[in-house]
Amino acid sequence: xxxxxxxxxxxxxxFDVWLLTHLTTNLLDGMLRDLAVTADEFGLYxxxxxLGPTTPTQVARWTGMAPTTVSGMVRRFxxxxxxxxVPNPEDARSRLLELTEEGRRVTRDGNARLAEVMPGVLGAxxxxxxxxxxxxxxxxRALRTLVGxxxxxxxxxxxxxxxxxxxxxxxxxxxxxxxxxxxRWIQHRDGAQP
Numbered sequence: 001x002x003x004x005x006x007x008x009x010x011x012x013x014x015f016d017v018w019l020l021t022h023l024t025t026n027l028l029d030g031m032l033r034d035l036a037v038t039a040d041e042f043g044l045y046x047x048x049x050x051l052g053p054t055t056p057t058q059v060a061r062w063t064g065m066a067p068t069t070v071s072g073m074v075r076r077f078x079x080x081x082x083x084x085x086v087p088n089p090e091d092a093r094s095r096l097l098e099l100t101e102e103g104r105r106v107t108r109d110g111n112a113r114l115a116e117v118m119p120g121v122l123g124a125x126x127x128x129x130x131x132x133x134x135x136x137x138x139x140x141r142a143l144r145t146l147v148g149x150x151x152x153x154x155x156x157x158x159x160x161x162x163x164x165x166x167x168x169x170x171x172x173x174x175x176x177x178x179x180x181x182x183x184r185w186i187q188h189r190d191g192a193q194p
Contacts, residue, residue, distance in 0.1 A: 013139065031113045035106050036080075042110050044073055045082070045099065049107040051153050053086060053096035061150035064143075082106060133157065 011019075028039030037045065044059065056074060060067045074097060077083035082103030085095040099107065122129045137157055144151065 017139070027117070028114075031117065032110055035109055037106060037110065041073060041076070042107075044070075045077075045103060045107045045110065047153070048083075048097060048099050049104060053098040055088065055094050055096060057094070058150075059097065062153050064147050064149040077103065 025039045028042060032039065032042055035042075044063070047059065047062065048054065056067065056070045059065070060070045063070075074083060074085070078085070080102075082100055084098050084100050086098050088094040088096045125132055134157055137152075140152065143149070
């Protein structure tokens, strides 16, 4: 069906997110197919890989997933031998979710595939990559507030609430140039796109 540009309206942010969700899922599902995990599952593998053992309740709080959805994923991951439930030293009534060695291997393999596609994504975004990332994080914060989800478990980006902002007004011009040179050096050293 061809779009009628004379009657079309700009999309809403939520419609854009819906489209992006499906495009991202399609991309990741294709990349992860032979690892026998879906994009949605890989997100949880990545969360557990980065943050270590955590409770199913905390996973639900961080992700906004229903507890029943988390429980279903835990059953699938456990059946695959990718997840172990270990005693919680802080609460004898609960268990911590922890990736097994095989679960960590699958996550590392998936991350390697993501690393292959990220230069293309960043290249397509060009000079807007950092602003796009920050914009998505701001949208994330807004949605978390609306649905009552917990704060993100990872670190804020520079310029994001919770991250101290660089007060360039307090630096001399020479200091600002030095900071910019250092940033470029870090980006080059780590292979990041400027």
